[in-house]
Amino acid sequence: MNTWNDHLQVAIEAARLAGSYQRHRFTSPLSIELKGDKDLVTEVDRESERLIVQQLLNRFPDHSILAEEGSCPHSESPHCWIIDPLDGTTNFAHGFPWFCVSIALEADGELVAGVILNPIHDELFTATRGGGAFLNGRRLRVSERSPLKDTLLGTGFPYDCASDPVNNFDNFMAFQRAARGIRRAGAAALDLASVAAGRLDGFWELKLKPWDVAAGVLLVREAGGMVSGFDGSEYSIFHNRILASNGLIHGEMATMLERVASEEAA
Ligand code: IPD
Ligand code: CA
Ligand code: CA
Numbered sequence: 139m140n141t142w143n144d145h146l147q148v149a150i151e152a153a154r155l156a157g158s159y160q161r162h163r164f165t166s167p168l169s170i171e172l173k174g175d176k177d178l179v180t181e182v183d184r185e186s187e188r189l190i191v192q193q194l195l196n197r198f199p200d201h202s203i204l205a206e207e208g209s210c211p212h213s214e215s216p217h218c219w220i221i222d223p224l225d226g227t228t229n230f231a232h233g234f235p236w237f238c239v240s241i242a243l244e245a246d247g248e249l250v251a252g253v254i255l256n257p258i259h260d261e262l263f264t265a266t267r268g269g270g271a272f273l274n275g276r277r278l279r280v281s282e283r284s285p286l287k288d289t290l291l292g293t294g295f296p297y298d299c300a301s302d303p304v305n306n307f308d309n310f311m312a313f314q315r316a317a318r319g320i321r322r323a324g325a326a327a328l329d330l331a332s333v334a335a336g337r338l339d340g341f342w343e344l345k346l347k348p349w350d351v352a353a354g355v356l357l358v359r360e361a362g363g364m365v366s367g368f369d370g371s372e373y374s375i376f377h378n379r380i381l382a383s384n385g386l387i388h389g390e391m392a393t394m395l396e397r398v399a400s401e402e403a404a
Contacts, residue, residue, distance in 0.1 A: 142251045142266040145198075146245050149219075149253040150264065153192040153239040156186040158225055158258030164258065165233050177297040178227050178387025183207055186223035190241060194219050206349045217245045222374070223347035226325030235259075240327035242352030251376070252353030254331045263331040263357055271334050271360035277298070280363040281336035284386035286394070289339035291320045292329035296345040306344055308398050313342075316394060333382050334361035340383035340391050342368065348375040364388045368395040 140146075160182060168182045187207045194201065195211070198219075202212050204222035219241065224230060226237030235258040243251040254263040263278075265271040271278040283289050291313055299305035314320055321338065323329060326346055332338040334357035352375050355365050366372065368379045370392040381391055 140266050140269040142243070142245075142269065144194050146251045146253065146266055147196055148194065148197045148266060149241045149243065150250060150255075150262065151264070152190040153255040154240045155193055156189050157255045158232070159189060160224060160239070161257045162296075164230065164235070168231060170231050172358040174297050175300065177230075178231050179207065180224075180227060180231055182230065183224045183227055186239065187221065190221055190223055190239070191219075192364050194241075204348060204367040206347065218244045220244060220348050222327060223348075224244070224284055225327040225350060226323075229324045234324070236323050237325050238326065238328050240333075240349065240353045242356060244352070245307075247387050249352060249356040249359075252356035254343070254357065256328060261331075261387075263334065263353075264358040264370045265334075265357045266362065267356065267360070269360070271357045273331075273335055278334050278357070278361040280333060280358070280361045280384035281339050282386065283339045284390075286316050286387050286390040287318065289317050289387055290337075291317050291391075292332060292338045293320060293324065293341045294322055294324065294326055294329065294346075298345075304344065308402060309342065309395060312398050313391075314393055316390075326350040327358045329353045332355055333363055333384070336361075337382070340387050342379075342381045342391065342395065344368075346378065346380060346381045347352060351380055355380075358382045366392070368392065369398070377393060 191209045202218040220238040230237045239255045250267040252265045364385045365382045
């Protein structure tokens, strides 16, 4: 029996609760606010977070929470839940059916459990540390595709990409030339789950937050993939540059990102 299985089950229940609420509210009239120039938040983001946090704290009242919409009760507990209640808010608000709930658990600073639920496609991605990664109960393995020129990659752009020159545009152009294709699907957690499932061979992005990546990072690692900083360095979910891949193309992707950075600096 996996040590983190009970925690995973509670996270799955919380994700399903929020997921069915999101499915029910998808395409219904919404109250939408702007957090920044392009960064939306809807009543569904906030209510999903409330449902998830309530469910987790019901079962684990002394645990800490780090969640995107601001529910952050902090305790001395070594356990912290990291939650993106709705990843892909822009998609959700525009009726584009590609978004998810993402919930991860850290224990003593290590990712130990992760759940990503795509409620429209009814796809539940789960992982526990040392216990493997699964999609609807079927074991996941990253792809075996290489070299870079034969691969399909994922990425995204920060909300401040129009005003800040650190915006990923140059990396995008370089990889668009070098790889078979790139998808910008609009939900970083699902991009990482797609690497774990072998649907994408690699993913990179900058300025992501811990809740965008926590569950997805565990999924990729448990599916046999690699996660690092852009230069291949050790990764933490608090770093703002992430490179994830099937491992086979990791070196080629890191070299490309370093080359673009040095050209930008020159
Ligand atoms: C966003 C999505 C998107 C990524 C953005 C994130 P949100 O999260 O993951 O794919 O490119 O940087 O902020 O705002 O939809 O939760
Ligand atoms: Ca997000
Ligand atoms: Ca979100």
